[in-house]
Amino acid sequence: MIYAQNGDALSYRGIHPNLDLALEHITPAFLASLRDNQRVALRGEQVYCTRFTYQTIPQEEGFFEAHRRYLDIHIMLAGGERVDVNRPQALTPTQAQEEHDFYAYQGEGWHSVILRPGAFLVVFPEDAHRIKLQVDGPETVSKAVFKICIDP
Numbered sequence: 800m801i802y803a804q805n806g807d808a809l810s811y812r813g814i815h816p817n818l819d820l821a822l823e824h825i826t827p828a829f830l831a832s833l834r835d836n837q838r839v840a841l842r843g844e845q846v847y848c849t850r851f852t853y854q855t856i857p858q859e860e861g862f863f864e865a866h867r868r869y870l871d872i873h874i875m876l877a878g879g880e881r882v883d884v885n886r887p888q889a890l891t892p893t894q895a896q897e898e899h900d901f902y903a904y905q906g907e908g909w910h911s912v913i914l915r916p917g918a919f920l921v922v923f924p925e926d927a928h929r930i931k932l933q934v935d936g937p938e939t940v941s942k943a944v945f946k947i948c949i950d951p
């Protein structure tokens with residue numbers, strides 16, 4: 800897991816070439832160019848970004864998700880949400896969609912971060928993440944999510 804300020808994104812280059820490409824796009828100009836539910840392919844299915852707008856939810860309505868082939872970068876554009884993180888091995892599996900690289904879990908969070916504009920969170924395959932959680936009550940948020948293949 801990496802939790803940092805958008806302006807520090809380039810400091811994390813060198814982990815994987817696909818991650819480098821995404822980090823280079825954490826810029827005010829690129830983020831401002833995204834439209835709701837628009838998917839922008841930077842390297843086909845290897846690196847792409849989608850912008851979402853939704854209402855945050857109570858913790859009891861959330862679930863953890865994890866991926867094995869992809870890592871995610873979550874960047875809050877407007878509003879704020881809490882994201883809980885734990886290792887998949889510490890959680891109870893509830894769903895597996897291998898063809899979509901999606902694995903769902905239930906359990907307790909180990910770490911929590913509050914995502915607000917100007918910050919990003921990178922979650923690796925070992926970081927199951929429960930997203931969309933309310934901070935101080937329901938709120939409409941807008942977020943960009945990069946999907947980055949690290950295991951083709």
